[in-house]
Amino acid sequence: MQTITIGLLGLGTVGGGVVKLLQEHAAKIEQTTNVHFVLKRVAVAHLDKPRNVTLPDDTILTDQLDEVLNDPEIQVIVETMGTINLARQAITQAIYNHKSVITANKDLLAIDGPRLAQLAKSRHVDFLYEASVAGGIPILRVLSSSLATDQISQITGIINGTANYILSAMTSNNVSYDKALMNAQKKGYAEANPTNDVKGIDTANKLSILSQFAFGKALDPNKLGIRGIENITAAQLASANHFGYTIKLLAIAKRLANKLYTFVGPALIAHNDPLAQVDGVQNAVAVESNALGSSVYTGPGAGAKPTANSILSDLAAAANDILDYDCGSEFNNYHNELEPCSLTTVPQSYLVTTYGTSAKPNSTVNWQGEFSGNNYWSGLTPVISHQELESLLKSFPKSSAVSYLPVYNTAKL
Amino acid sequence: MQTITIGLLGLGTVGGGVVKLLQEHAAKIEQTTNVHFVLKRVAVAHLDKPRNVTLPDDTILTDQLDEVLNDPEIQVIVETMGTINLARQAITQAIYNHKSVITANKDLLAIDGPRLAQLAKSRHVDFLYEASVAGGIPILRVLSSSLATDQISQITGIINGTANYILSAMTSNNVSYDKALMNAQKKGYAEANPTNDVKGIDTANKLSILSQFAFGKALDPNKLGIRGIENITAAQLASANHFGYTIKLLAIAKRLANKLYTFVGPALIAHNDPLAQVDGVQNAVAVESNALGSSVYTGPGAGAKPTANSILSDLAAAANDILDYDCGSEFNNYHNELEPCSLTTVPQSYLVTTYGTSAKPNSTVNWQGEFSGNNYWSGLTPVISHQELESLLKSFPKSSAVSYLPVYNTAKL
Structure with a gap:
């Protein structure tokens, strides 16, 4: 068995989840990957912060990013810090130092993913980010492997757990948006500032990434004409239900010839559509393609362990490439010139x-x-x-x- | 771009689908795999049989299996003949001739898959069979890549489209088993002799394969204590519905410590379970795992194009391994000693x-x-x-x- 040495940036919910799963699932991971993963260094902003995760004895905790990024023994950097600028700098430095990089940072990926992917390719390292879309659902790997031979015509996602939880609660408990949001915040499903989630910004960022994989075309999330769910009323939910529909915050990208029509916002969806059954913090992605027709992938959209498992699956892929001297293939190597259009017109x-x-x-x-x-x-x-x-x-x-x-x-x- | 040369055994529904998709999706396949696939030879039982598929100009049609199996230029054999003994011989010969093999032959895999997988490993060739379970749903690759780092506690499948079509028709159209079967036969969803499908034999064969991937333990399908759907009555369906359930032919494998509990047969499933929504010829596989909790994969369980796409995804994987000099890893490399038990007890x-x-x-x-x-x-x-x-x-x-x-x-x- 060979060893792969990892550096971890950030030890919050997701970073802590990575540390825990690496320990809990060590035996299975070693058997299925034939790799022994060693977590050598972890960088955090505050060394003294109490944490509910126990690092392996030999792991070095530091508040100096450079100690992780410049350690020549470290082969893969896992970035779970979650900010944009610092993460971009760290990822760039890691790539320049010939380390493969794994990140869940959808906000950074939506604005700078294609550039970082090209940089990684040019430096012959892997740049993987399964955890950035739909948490634990392995949708990016499905799109880039199993569906790479198929031709996709439409992809539709319920890819924000917070918004879906709020809409589900409004529907089934007949409560107002404000009350549902407050409940979501109490349960930890919504942040104190929920703007990114309820206004559709997070959904737009993820749709940009999904669109890269499904259609070979990254979208500019700032040009998507997003609508949020803040103004959905009980009257709309009751009326939709009467007509046989529920209301979901959807991300849609639909290809017709060389045009790519997109939509991010709340919409009515028929009760008998598989996506209408996806409630609470669950996420789902429905794919329409030439060979398969309809296929739907449903699972947890967030949370420490689901997100961490997506990172571990990236880690297994990166390790395999390192040991095969085969790094530098793009995670998504499908590229298309398509004209972005709005489905709302x-x-x-x-x-x-x-x-x-x-x-x-x-x-x-x-x-x-x-x-x-x-x-x-x-x-x-x-x-x-x-x-x-x-x-x-x-x-x-x-x-x-x-x-x-x-x-x-x-x-x- | 490099070239991979293929030999195809069988040109029926699935084999014809492979030929068609290789042509229709050629541009995307070449871009995503960076491989040009050449179909050099196709073996069929009857040269004169009329076919609704057009072979590429340079492809050689033959009724001699050996011409395909012994062609030194052919690197990958795609087996779509569907019988057991002849397919076993052909696959064995292909492996001995150092060719990677792709098959959708679940009946052969259920009884001899592990032996053929070991043979392929020892001869350093790939042996892949994504299409053998749940048609177009990429469940085996998901289990062997994205979920390889997770620990699975239960897997439940609706993995026979014929049986699911019949039960769905009995439920929604209120028709008898015999009438629903006749309709399914008329529409081409059931064979003239539907035994394998309606008696649960096909489901048991697929569960054996799923269990290999999810738990590292192949099951002997002959020891599973299968029940079929032939005796399901309108009274049972009406009663189930009254209590909030529908009836589905389920395949279940559930791990507890070192025991693996299995079930193949019809069962009541609550209306609000995602699997209860899977109607007609659709298939679905639900996975319970430590990191992800619940995830569900839904799609077409059969048909020329969905099955062919699963074969093409195997072909892309095999080509990648050939070009990386990295053949011979098992498709499922997770192995466990678990004691098979029946969930019915x-x-x-x-x-x-x-x-x-x-x-x-x-x-x-x-x-x-x-x-x-x-x-x-x-x-x-x-x-x-x-x-x-x-x-x-x-x-x-x-x-x-x-x-x-x-x-x-x-x-x-």
């Missing part, structure tokens, strides 16, 4: 809800379904263009608030 | 149905639920031992037929 069906009265508003729309409750009215439009939607919204009396949500998979491309 | 809950009258039978059971219909009565038992179940069944009047089904995940180990 494509004709589709919408749930339109007006507030202030339960009376049906005047319009020329041929409503496909109607539902009203205490002080609101909802209708389901047929497939209409974005212009028709905008005229419709403008036609309502200005005193009554109005909201709309698209219906998943009704877009007519 | 473990205390659990059952649906018991008596026929001939809708009256509740006398018994000392503390029924958890009761339901009756035209000429039948059903009750849901609490968790009872196998002995208690047998006494209960014996206590019913001999004139009335009685049937029972276990309830999934109620076993108390």
Whole structure:
């Protein structure tokens, strides 16, 4: 059995999970990988911080990143610090020092992943990041190995556990957004500042990475026209349910010829769609492809151990490449020139809800379904263009608030 | 770009699918694998048989297996003949001729897979068979890569599309087993002789392979105590539905310490279990593991293209190993000494149905639920031992037929 020496940056939830799993699963990992992993150094910001993880006896804890990054014995760096600039510097330095790098840092990857991947390739080291999307679901490796021979036409993800937990709680417990968010924060499923999760920013970052793997095209998350879930109302959930739908925060990328249509935001999804069954902090990714048709991958979207297992699977792959003298292949080596478009500009069906009265508003729309409750009215439009939607919204009396949500998979491309 | 030369055995549904996908997806495959695949020879039983697949111009069609197996230019043999003895001979000869082998032949793998895997390892060639379980779902590669670092406690599969189609049709269309089978045969989802599918034999063969990957322990499918779906009644389906369950043909392997409990047969599964949503010819595999908790993989269980894509993903892996001079690693290199036990002997809950009258039978059971219909009565038992179940069944009047089904995940180990 050969030895691979690791350096770990960060010892928070994910870093601690890596240390724990390396110990708990040591026997199986050694048998399946035929590698003995040695965690030589761990860098943390504060040496004195109490931690609920016990490092192996020989592991050296330090608050100097350089001690880890410049140790010539260390072959693989696992980055779990989670900030952007410091992580970028550390990863860059590790790559320059000819170390393979594993990270779960989706925020960094979304803005700088392709450049770092090219740098790693040019320095003949691996750069792997399975844990960056959908936590424990091995979706990136599935896309880059098993589905590398297939042609994908659409990928749809529920890839933010916080948002999905909040929407699930609002749906099944009939509570408001604010109350559901507070509960999520109490249970540790939402951060004190939940902006990234509830506004769809985290989802957009992950969609950018998924799109690289599925379509060979990284997306600029800043250009995605994101909508969040903060304004979803009980009226919308009740109306959606009446029409046979639930509401989920979806990430969609759909290819047609050389165009790639994307969407990040809440949408109605039919109760009998497999993604509609994905509740709480679970994540799921549905893939439409030529050979397979529909396939769905469901699992934990976050948490110390699921994320750590994705990092360990990267570690096994990196170790294998080091021992085979075969480092430097891109994790995603599929590249395509596709034109990014927004799915929101494509004709589709919408749930339109007006507030202030339960009376049906005047319009020329041929409503496909109607539902009203205490002080609101909802209708389901047929497939209409974005212009028709905008005229419709403008036609309502200005005193009554109005909201709309698209219906998943009704877009007519 | 380098070239890998392939020989194909069999040009039926799956073999034809391989030829078609190699052509349709050529551009993407070349980019993601960096390999140009050349299909040099194809062996068929009957040269004159009309086929709806067009071979590349330079591909040689032959009815002599040896012409393919002994061609020194051919580096990988893809076996899609589907019989047992001839396939075993051909695969053995290919391995002796230092060719890597890819097969979807689950019947052969279940009885002789471990021996062939050892033979391939000793001859330093790859032996891959992703397509043998759950068609297009990349479950074996997920288990042997992404989950190789995790510790699995249970694996549950709906892995026979024919049986699942029949049970789904019986449930949603309220038709008898015989009628659902006939419809499945008409649509090409069931063979003229459906024995292997409906009696659970195919499911047991696949569970043996899944168990190798999940637990490092191949099962002898002949020792599994299989039940089929031929005797499932409308009364059982209606009763199950009333109690909040559906009925599925399940394959289960559950590890506790050094024991491996297995089950192949129909069982009640709660409506809100993700597996209960898997309808028609879809397959799904649910994995319980220490790091991930629950993860579920859903997709097409059969069909030319899904199966062919799994073969192509094996082909990409084999090509990579050939070009890296790294052949001969086992597809599943996890091995464990576990004691096989039957889950049917473990205390659990059952649906018991008596026929001939809708009256509740006398018994000392503390029924958890009761339901009756035209000429039948059903009750849901609490968790009872196998002995208690047998006494209960014996206590019913001999004139009335009685049937029972276990309830999934109620076993108390």
